[in-house]
Amino acid sequence: LVSDQAAPSLRCCRISRNQGMGGMVLEGEGLAPRITANFFEENTPFDVQCFAPGPIDMGGNGWSRDPAQSVLGNVLTAPVLRDPSELPCW
Secondary structure (H helix, E strand, O other), rough: OOOOOOOOOEEOOEOOOOOOOOOOOEEEEOOOOEEEEEEEOOOOOOEEEEHHHEEEOOOOEEEEEOOOHHEEEEOOOOEEEOOOOHHHOO
């Protein structure tokens, strides 16, 4: 969960097989996360749910399925990586 005014940096993580709210939830105002070079896979119901008022940039992450189907809300996902081997940390 990333909420109001949070600015975490998340890099080189595999976010996998989470249930309930899914892999990651972004909510509130003033968010400034740096989330890149991670791999999202098999999170249900979504890999990412975003309830922030503005777009959140999550480009440069890997996705096991099409982000258009696995991301809810205003999240920028391009460029999309499809395989963990494309990430700089694997």
